Amino acid sequence: xxxxxxxxxxxxxxxxxxxxxxxxxxxxxxxxxxxxxxxxxxxxxxxxxxxxxxxxxxxxxxxxxxxxxxxxxxxxxxxxxxxxxxxxxxxxxxxxxxxxxxxxxxxxxxxxxxxxxxxxxxxxxxxxxxxxxxxxxxxxxxxxxxxxxxxxxxxxxxxxxxxxxxxxxxxxxxxxxxxxxxxxxxxxxxxxx
Amino acid sequence: xxxxxxxxxxxxxxxxxxxxxxxxxxxxxxxxxxxxxxxxxxxxxxxxxxxxxxxxxxxxxxxxxxxxxxxxxxxxxxxxxxxxxxxxxxxxxxxxxxxxxxxxxxxxxxxxxxxxxxxxxxxxxxxxxxxxxxxxxxxxxxxxxxxxxxxxxxxxxxxxxxxxxxxxxxxxxxxxxxxxxxxxxxxxxxxxxxxxxxxxxxxxxxxxxxxxxxxxxxxxxxxxxxxxxxxxxxxxxxxxxxxxxxxxxxxxxxxxxxxxxxxxxxxxxxxxxxxxxxxxxxxxxxxxxxxxxxxxxxxxxxxxxxxxxxxxxxxxxxxxxxxxxxxxxxxxxxxxxxxxxxxx
Numbered sequence: 423x424x425x426x427x428x429x430x431x432x433x434x435x436x437x438x439x440x441x442x443x444x445x446x447x448x449x450x451x452x453x454x455x456x457x458x459x460x461x462x463x464x465x466x467x468x469x470x471x472x473x474x475x476x477x478x479x480x481x482x483x484x485x486x487x488x489x490x491x492x493x494x495x496x497x498x499x500x501x502x503x504x505x506x507x508x509x510x511x512x513x514x515x516x517x518x519x520x521x522x523x524x525x526x527x528x529x530x531x532x533x534x535x536x537x538x539x540x541x542x543x544x545x546x547x548x549x550x551x552x553x554x555x556x557x558x559x560x561x562x563x564x565x566x567x568x569x570x571x572x573x574x575x576x577x578x579x580x581x582x583x584x585x586x587x588x589x590x591x592x593x594x595x596x597x598x599x600x601x602x603x604x605x606x607x608x609x610x611x612x613x614x615x
Numbered sequence: 616x617x618x619x620x621x622x623x624x625x626x627x628x629x630x631x632x633x634x635x636x637x638x639x640x641x642x643x644x645x646x647x648x649x650x651x652x653x654x655x656x657x658x659x660x661x662x663x664x665x666x667x668x669x670x671x672x673x674x675x676x677x678x679x680x681x682x683x684x685x686x687x688x689x690x691x692x693x694x695x696x697x698x699x700x701x702x703x704x705x706x707x708x709x710x711x712x713x714x715x716x717x718x719x720x721x722x723x724x725x726x727x728x729x730x731x732x733x734x735x736x737x738x739x740x741x742x743x744x745x746x747x748x749x750x751x752x753x754x755x756x757x758x759x760x761x762x763x764x765x766x767x768x769x770x771x772x773x774x775x776x777x778x779x780x781x782x783x784x785x786x787x788x789x790x791x792x793x794x795x796x797x798x799x800x801x802x803x804x805x806x807x808x809x810x811x812x813x814x815x816x817x818x819x820x821x822x823x824x825x826x827x828x829x830x831x832x833x834x835x836x837x838x839x840x841x842x843x844x845x846x847x848x849x850x851x852x853x854x855x856x857x858x859x860x861x862x863x864x865x866x867x868x869x870x871x872x873x874x875x876x877x878x879x880x881x882x883x884x885x886x887x888x889x890x891x892x893x894x895x896x897x898x899x900x901x902x903x904x905x906x907x908x909x910x911x912x913x914x915x916x917x918x919x920x921x922x923x924x925x926x927x928x929x930x931x932x933x934x935x936x937x938x939x940x941x942x943x944x945x946x947x948x949x950x951x952x953x954x955x956x957x958x959x
Binding site for chain 1: 665
């Protein structure tokens, strides 16, 4: 009964009064990036045996579903997809109140190779929280990270295994990923306040 | 509407020197009257996530690590106190239980001084039950710790009302439009008062039922003075009041029974408990008037054979134990709400 379309309240300052938004990736480029990531996952792991894709709520879940659909198209096999909300594992709960979302990993993670999927990789804190959360579901054999956008500015020793697009940004900018499942359009935009 | 992702959170100046993680304004949870419908929705949604945590093999998340919760109970309680303690522990908080008996309260320490003492021990959240209505409101005016009302006098019991809402929504997928009948000691029931706020905000069709002596006079009087004619804009304008239990139960989706305390007979509100039981007790026969899929709820502890027949209390329609299980998840969601900024 959770409403997965609830707005990502990461914009805790509210909508900026003046902002410019510049599209940096369109629908075709997003599709090609996801196709490439899907191939890379297959290549690196020599197939999809023991792989589970775990999307981080909310857009990471949709990205994981799309990657699973591509893998099915290429290899004819279904990769299990899970969804993970890191709200209970964040280190900044006093500053970011956002509605919690479902965590469901039907396949479990024990002994499996988990590919975490997120839309934007930034400080790395979300991924740190996601890895803590995964450990509460068992002991994965390996954890890999796929991100549609890597915008830099890491605050933790975390690096992605699969990247759709590296986008150099300043900290004053923000990156928005729009996905047709939620936003009605596929697009990645750079916002400057 | 597309929204920004991964924007760097604005760092707020820490208020608490201990860990800097306390919100600038503590979020007190005193009753449902100051919750909007959207805020109730968020609590119910977060409760679902907390219930998922309860179903895991490892029932522990690090969310409130380093936080201290003190439960301060001036009145007897089993389920509320235990479920708060369990909720806090699953969220990794340190939980300290203080009860009126066996503490400095017995030496005559005032409520105010007891609370200041607990705050000085760096309690982030104080969960409080008190026999006097308004005691948690009083404390919330002075404390930096978040105060959660676990039941005050005859006034409010918001955590019970939220778990009732959650239980109803879990079964019907919604609360709006359901006929919910609350039967019993309305005059003294804090459960009924908080449920009235919660149910009306969520759009339920509420009917209250009790002997005239156990209906608050403003409600009885309200029928005649325009509060209940549906045009006054009063939040309880749509609430119906019935003194006949059979008419009240007809076509009900949810039957909420309230505990009837034997003190009510001594105070002269009732001739005998037996008469109450005969006229207002929820029996299998009376339940046939409700819809076939109707739920029977009770906040506990029950007086079986008085307000509720044992056959109903333990029958297929009863969700009384589910209410207790949901109580833990709801209290986890509320402890989480107390330390996070408002989201809506």
